Amino acid sequence: MSQFGKVAVLMGGRSAERQISLKSGMAVLKALAGAGIDAHAFDPFSQPLNDLLDGHFDRVFIAMHGRGGEDGQVQGALELLDLPYTGSGVLGCALAMDKARTKQIWQGVGLPTASSRIITSGQEFDAEAVLAELGGKVMVKPAHEGSSIGMSSASSAAHLKAAVATAGMFDTQVLIERWLNGPEYTVAILQDQALPAIRLKTSHEFYDYEAKYQSTDTEYLCPAGLSAADESALQELAVAAFKALDGRNWGRIDVMCDDNGDMFLLEANMVPGMTEKSLVPMAAKQHGLSFTDLVLRILAQTEA
Known part of the structure; x- marks a missing residue:
């Protein structure tokens, strides 16, 4: 494993997903160390990135979720430092982190995504008209957050205004989407190949933060x-969506169906969760890859 040299596992950071990132980073670090790689934890919250040069690191495994780690910022900094890193580049990460622009790009290339409206936090808007336009029930989310942070549903004008205010606590841009009732799937991408799809089943109204990280009855079906x-069609859609955003190497695409079974793209994740129980490792296991195998494949792509 000496080919990889000294590896920094970036984790933590300052985003709302800091605690999840720390869990991902420690799982990745454990796997790398177990494989005999000279890997070290590195948290930009407490260490300046310049320490990567002073510490003579050869490459970086990015396990930072959310702003600062998944939005192109750290990717750009690492390029300035001339350090190879895992995952998508500046453009792909910046686009995927912005749910509103992600949807606009997908729509522009003819990929299916639910109808929506974008509201600026604090902006006056006709809630009744928005609900009528989008079918009577909507999903409201901050445009630049992950892990379902700040998300809620609304089916009345009062609830919609409250949901926009909640999302506005996390972002200046709020995305309001038509509600989708069908099953939800996620597809991991590894080396431009779609791994087996996972169906998400929750007793909650939607796959919210609690369902993701706290609930004991959330089900993950893989196959x-x-x-x-249908599996092939879903995988092809996910790969097309990933490439449309200039995604590279690895990531995850979330998809949901409507009542008719038609598939609609939800969002892209360029640095998905990487704990032993996260979705990408689950799909990789179904594909025949252990967690360590997966981590090594992701790290090896920094060679490209």
């Missing part, structure tokens, strides 16, 4: 129970 044709 997802789709026909071979």
Whole structure:
């Protein structure tokens, strides 16, 4: 494993997803160390990035979620430091972190995504008209957050205004989307190949923060129970969505169906969760890759 040299595992940071990132980073660090790699934890919250040069690191495994780690900022800094890093580049990360622009790009290339409106936090808007335009029930989310932070549903004008205010606590841009009732899936991408899809089943109204990280009854079905044709169509859609955002190496695409079973793209994740129980490792396991195998494949792509 000496080919990789000294590896920094970036984790933590300052985003709202800091605690999740620390868990991902420690799982990655444990796997790398277990494989005999000279890997070290590095938290930009308490260490200046310049310490990467002073510490003579050869490459970086990014396990930082959310702003600062998944939005192109740290990717740009690492390019200035001339340090190879895992995952997508500045453009892909910046686009994927912005849910509003992600949707606009997908729509522009003809990929399916739910109808929506973008509201600036604090902006006056006709809640009744927005609800009528988007079908009577909507999902409201901050445009630049992950892990379902700040998300809520609304089916009345009062609830919509409250939901926009909640999302506005995390972002100046708020995305309001038509509510989708069908099953939800996620597809991991590794080396431009789609891994087996996972179906997400929750007793909650939607796959919220609690369902993701705290609930004991959330189900993850992999195989997802789709026909071979539907699985293939879902994987092709995910790869097309990933490439449209200039994604590279690895990531994850979330998809949801409507009542008719039609698939709609939700969002892209360029630095997905990487704990032993996260979704990408789950799909990789179904594909025949251990957690360590997965981590090594992701790290190896810094060679490109």
